[in-house]
Amino acid sequence: MKIAIYNENFHEQTEKTVKKIYPDGIHGAIKAGIADDEFEIDTVTLESIDKLTDEYLNNTDVLIWWGHVKHGEVSDEIAERVANAVNKGMGIIFLHSAHFSKPFKKLMGTPCNLTWRENGDRELLWVTNPSHPIAQGIGRFIKLDHEEAYGEPFGIPEPDELVFIGSFQGGEVFRAGCCYKRGMGKVFYFQPGHETYPIYYEKDILKVIKNAVLWAKPIYRTNSLDAPNVQIPLEEIL
Amino acid sequence: MKIAIYNENFHEQTEKTVKKIYPDGIHGAIKAGIADDEFEIDTVTLESIDKLTDEYLNNTDVLIWWGHVKHGEVSDEIAERVANAVNKGMGIIFLHSAHFSKPFKKLMGTPCNLTWRENGDRELLWVTNPSHPIAQGIGRFIKLDHEEAYGEPFGIPEPDELVFIGSFQGGEVFRAGCCYKRGMGKVFYFQPGHETYPIYYEKDILKVIKNAVLWAKPIYRTNSLDAPNVQIPLEEIL
């Protein structure tokens, strides 16, 4: 399985606290955390984002996306390419502030807005769908000691399947694990992962991401998004 | 519009605290609280449940259901009649512990189980779908000073539309406002309303129930749930 992890890799270069938590970048932490003999994992940063060609994406099974303040520097062309790749079958996992990334907004068709508050709240991520592949191996909830609070309303289409709801000390709730199908591909949004907390080292968070990678693995890919003229030979169907 | 409110009316007769809060029964409080010139509201208790004949239900637009410890005393026949009436077009609103009522379980096809904890927690009911008819007139959240905590996983099918998520002081979350369509009829489940707290006097809770009644109003009713043999005159369609 070919996995790619995109991380804008900006906070890690510019903020001491973040650099200390993620010396190898968020992408590096996730890469190490989900390592598996079956996975060949590549990483991509904003600096190297031109790697994300059609050919590269067509050869990627699942793409993981972390972005925050640099969404605007991802070109519309690349965002389109990523969304098309999903529609052609590639799986994709959007993490945390990637709710506002161009490819996620393109795939949802909605603003993907939310409310937020940064006070280092304790978060509980409750499993709402215990038999979903993405929730396997997780107990009733995952506890994070500190996380940025995200709050409803979350401006997304009604998820096909809701796997997690997060609750924060301040009382906010958030649909934290949401599954969609877009074209031939699968999409998972997963809320945890503010850059100032060491969340991508948490065993259960990594398990969810790994489960999601396996769940999002393509089972059918198409080459074309066109609308062909198709004649039906009448002798065949009548 | 013809509304019927079913309440088992047991706690009000047997527990002092509840009697004090609801001297006219939970049904009485809701009846008063949603009163409207357009509504003709009847009430039914376990004692008078035989009122719920097919004829009665066929003439009811929306039925509201509150039950708790007396679910077992509602006969299978009546539960079937209620579920059939919904499938024929009647709207229905299940409140609080009615998650375990026979008609709700019949309409869902699932166990409708949950976890619970009775410590008088503060609950916040967050609106997840601000443009849903049921959420109109409600702010970002409804705050209840004291409520029984209900927790996920809630054993229901994925809701067609999720309107509220509740969060409790202890950290639990719960899909607290869930919309479904069953046959020709609409179903709304709404979690607030433990009998030991004066929840059905809260302005916003009553507004939600009233909104739900209007939302669930039948727009088309059918007489039959049968599967008829229907011949297509070939000359008509070819």
Next chain:
Amino acid sequence: MKIAIYNENFHEQTEKTVKKIYPDGIHGAIKAGIADDEFEIDTVTLESIDKLTDEYLNNTDVLIWWGHVKHGEVSDEIAERVANAVNKGMGIIFLHSAHFSKPFKKLMGTPCNLTWRENGDRELLWVTNPSHPIAQGIGRFIKLDHEEAYGEPFGIPEPDELVFIGSFQGGEVFRAGCCYKRGMGKVFYFQPGHETYPIYYEKDILKVIKNAVLWAKPIYRTNSLDAPNVQIPLEEIL
């Protein structure tokens, strides 16, 4: 209620057959066909598309969209504006070949591809959801003597509600009436309406469009698609 009908109005100007069927344009036929004392109906063509400013859209309740060969001449900016207006609460109805229009694709997040065949097949539009507001007043099916055949797979997200399935003489089927919610707004896609057949004079087709307009009427509109930082006063919630 303020309705706007957008039609690219190209075939009517360039093809004799179409001009003959729709001397006042497809927009003119629909405008006349759904006329109602409650409706104030404006029409917009590709020539006058710059009318579709934010202000115009914010003052429109429901927009109806017909386009075919001129999708590419609708600017990305206008498409974005229309999609944003829906997310802010405006209702929208996409007709026939508008499945490939920019705003529809933006709102769906998928390619919206399909197969097609133009042999003037008889189509039957079957009601799959008889109690849906959009199907009111329609019998078991609508019969069109001649229509372009559209075929599955239709590259859309699973509809929130499916109201019609079309079947063509050649045997194809197509999800012909699909409901979605996007942000605060409602979206309805309705397949009938190839320009070379007088479909927008059919009583039942007009009834469906009118029903859809009423269904899509905004009940709540928002000004902002932003993600605000919202502090929760602890004293308020604890």
Next chain:
Amino acid sequence: MKIAIYNENFHEQTEKTVKKIYPDGIHGAIKAGIADDEFEIDTVTLESIDKLTDEYLNNTDVLIWWGHVKHGEVSDEIAERVANAVNKGMGIIFLHSAHFSKPFKKLMGTPCNLTWRENGDRELLWVTNPSHPIAQGIGRFIKLDHEEAYGEPFGIPEPDELVFIGSFQGGEVFRAGCCYKRGMGKVFYFQPGHETYPIYYEKDILKVIKNAVLWAKPIYRTNSLDAPNVQIPLEEIL
């Protein structure tokens, strides 16, 4: 994987045509048709239906169900047991006239009614979801030379995922492949299989059933459908 195939096995015993087509019963044909080294397949008929104990069902991964005129002879107790087993995680596939079986109706919560016509129409089963596991290996459509026509409206909840739509020579359409989740278990309804046509020997039909068995395989099973009182240790979450 442990598979069980229930077939009422009545037509095969009482009607010569059916006996000739299915000398080993419909269950026998399906058993042979989906055989696989990974599968241990047991068959159950109305005569031996008491086999379907809780223990048996807890040890079954996926149950396939075919019934028609003998739905009424399946006891409510067994129907309840089957529905509970699904809610606890067992997969289930309902074939053809099993749309009116007790367990299917219990799991759906709706009448599951439809229209029907028995004229040996040609049916085309169109794939609406090409990347769904159940559609793998199937082309654009499956053609059946003769099948009983089923027609919409089909009285089911909106499917979680729609995989096939059938179209008949007479023009009817039918949601022929429908996926649901109920509790921990997966449900697939698949329309083809009238007893007077040799449908369960068709390679593609068997492929769909086998795909569905693999898709419905439990990934998590629970023992209990109860609603437990769960205390949250405050020190753990705060």
